Amino acid sequence: MINWTSLETVFLDMDGTLLDLHFDNHFWLEHLPRRYAEQNNLHPDEAKDRLISMIMAERGTLNWYCTDYWSERLAMDITSLKSEVGDLIGYRPHVASFLQALKKTGLQSVIVTNCHPDPLKLKLQRTGLDSFVDGIVSSHQLGRPKEDIAFWKDLQQLAPYRADTTLMVDDSFSVLESARSAGIAQCLGILTPDSKQAARETHPEIPCVHHFDELLTSIHQQRSLHQKSPLPSAG
Template identity: 30%
Template sequence: MKALGNCVILISCGGLCRLWGRALKVRVVSLDLDGTVVSREYVDYFWLELVPRLYARRHGLNLEEAKRLVYSAYDEVGPGDMRWYQPSYWFKRFGIEEWLGDALREAGRLVRVYEDARRFLESLPGSLIAVLSTSASREFVELVMEREPFLRGVFRRVFSSSSDYSLPGKPPEFFRIILRELGARPEEVVHVGDDPVHDYENPRKAGLRAYLLSRSGGDGIRGLDELLAVLEA
């Protein structure tokens, strides 16, 4: 999805930050979770490997056939539907609900914070506030926090569009909710993530300033180190 779609981190800075050639008083920075702060490996393994494997075990199928049926079910629902984001829905639908906890723990072993994200978060001055927000369900957010405990101390707020607001993906309304919850003006917030629509177009529609993260090349910043340079400018 992008299985889980992504979380937003928010960071405050009282000073003037140089952004796109203009001096701006940035108060909040918003970061996506999967593909931005942590690698997508754990969540892809969960949805694309673990779920089909458990489905095959339950229904006596070979793995190839199980993958075909599971992936077809994913496509049938799609990312515009709230059920897409809910592990509990899929495990109940596939008749494997008793294995959800074990599956999350197994996938959790693959949680990995990107090194540039770790440097960025560990380098934040104490005056900055970090908030995480995502389209991922709370199950995945908690899994990441359990595997990387230092993140709990970094993020003062966590926003999950799917679990907290019943919103699929990260539509503009999600970012407007974040603004209201934080008491921030759109021009005070910078959002960063790896999805061109959910992390760039949609926050901009809500009035936020946005950067697209593209570690593999192409348009956008190559790593969160670049964002730190902007905030410190």
């Protein structure tokens, strides 16, 4: 599924890939509508419909992910509201084992996320995720979402990489398609980003897994063989 021996860099999405997307889905679909209804004296269903309409109108743009944008537009402190349900922030299954395996291989691992820096800070405080990887880049640092093909060229400024030796792992097929179009050699999709929802259907052209335990054996085997391969003969 993945040719680990050809890689130098592994880019990893965060929400829905390393962390359970249930936190974000619960916040945007349940907690925020409830608090928005309270603030604006609306029926919860009306508040939810109104919010979803506004949010969907920004899909695929940086505003979709921007805490500052939504705080200003809704006149609510989104980061503080997220902290109210911060106990839901957690890892997806087998993530720690997968990241530890990556570290042992010597591959460079970088989280590349659309998450705004404020909720990113909250999630790192809750999980210690930053201790497992070599770096973290938020798309807000570059002013473009990962869905924008130009993002991948700009990413070189903060996380230099060679596209032909790079893997991108993400639960968003639109992001993976953007990465492929930008020349990223290998892409991998996540089918179960939210622990409370059923798995998604596979992508017709992008390999996918449900959980990272499906990759552990191949990482160990391929990298072990690669490291043990004999040097070329001098004669």
